[in-house]
Amino acid sequence: MKEHVYRIVVPTPFPVGNVNMYLIKGDSLTLIDAGVKTKEAWHSFQQQLRQIGYAPSDIDQVVITHHHPDHVGLLDYLPDSLPVIGHWKADRWVRQDEAFFQQHQRFFEQFLLECGVDRLFLAELSHLRGSLRYACRRPLTATIKEGDSLPGLPHWKVIETPGHAQSHVVFYRETDGAMIGGDHLLLHISPNPMMEPPFPGEMERPKPLVQYNASLLKMRDYDISFVMTGHGEDVTDVSALIEKRLRKQRERAEQVLDMLKQKPHTVFQICQKLFPAVYQKELMLTMSETIGQLDYLEENGAVRKKKENDYYVYEAVEGSICG
Ligand SMILES: [Zn+2]
Structure with missing residues (x-):
């Protein structure tokens, strides 16, 4: 059956502006990323969905590119029974359990002190809960990793691209080189390499910018015709953009x-x-x-x-x- 990818654009309260979501109509209906948890985004999402002939209850599964609030928030408005799929490293952020908040707090206290930050500034740390108010609070129901195919979409492959987030993945359609790229490659802005606590079993903190650069270089292994991005327009000249990002870096x-x-x-x-x-x-x-x-x-x-x-x-x- 012929597949169709629709773009849905909703507003966010963040400086980045709007966020893109993608709806893949194949044998099933898959939503890639899920906006931000605001009433404005929810209304805008429902309206655009209706225009292309669907209701939220028609969605069969949601797959996320990474765990940031502007890509997961609307999950809280969608039915509890809906499968939610992402990289396993996204789970602790969307689940938001107490143990994670505490681990996050301990890691950043230690990290910032080692960076030479005055203790006075550490009060800022308790703001994590607030900053996640636009995110969702529900666990992943299934996880994906490097080399997997998206469930029900066998020609869409998962590529791990840590950097902007430890959980970041992009999806590559082998048949025509299309990519759904989350925030990995954006036309007008360079994504922030955000520090995160290490995962259980990891001895050292991540190095997000070093990882991001490696994930940029990894894109050269693929013949990418265009990237459907998380913010703004598609990227068509991928190698030029990678060169530009690395030079600015x-x-x-x-x-x-x-x-x-x-x-x-x-x-x-x-x-x-x-x-x-x-x-x-x-x-x-x-x-x-x-x-x-x-x-x-x-x-x-x-x-x-x-x-x-x-x-x-x-x-x-x-x-x-x-x-
Ligand atoms: Zn984003």
Whole structure:
């Protein structure tokens, strides 16, 4: 049977603006991503669904590209019986159980202290619950991983693309090179590599920016004709976009390396210099971005860190250039 992919666009209360969802009509009806939990998004979703001839009760399954609120929130408006499928690393975020909130809190307290953040700023951490108010609160019913096919859609393959989120996956249709890319490749913005706590059994924290760059390079292994993105228009020239993202990344890291060539810094000191106007208001976001640059430089051998008291101090390696 002929397959059809519809795009549904709903508003979000976030600076990113609208978010895209995709409805794949094959033998069954699959919704890829599920907007944000606001009444506006829900009404807009229902209206667009009606225009293409469906009701929420017609949806057979929902698959998510990653766990961020603007991609899962509407799940709370959809029937409890609906199968919800995503990478297993998304489950703790959509489930939102108490043990995870506590683990999250403990990890970030330790992490931020090691970054040289003053204890005064740690109050910001209790805001996780608030920041998840636009997300859903229901567990995944099935999980997917690298190389799997989407249930009921055998030619759509799962590719793991950690970076923007540890749970991030994209879906690649082998028959024509179409991709549903979540937030991995966006035309006008570079997705933030968000820090997350490690998973049980992992000894070290993730390095989201290093992972993101590797996930960008991984895209070169596929013949991609176009990407249906999570925000904004489709991406058609994928290799040009990857080049542009990697080049900008090198430029940002060079800026940080220049600061470290002047004198050693903690992560927080770098963060304050990079984001003087917003670091207090957006501590998690700006610290994720900053540690990303430092992980990247460290990975390339351009900087090294040493522990002084409770925190790390980063310094430039003699004669280093980045990447
Ligand atoms: Zn998004």
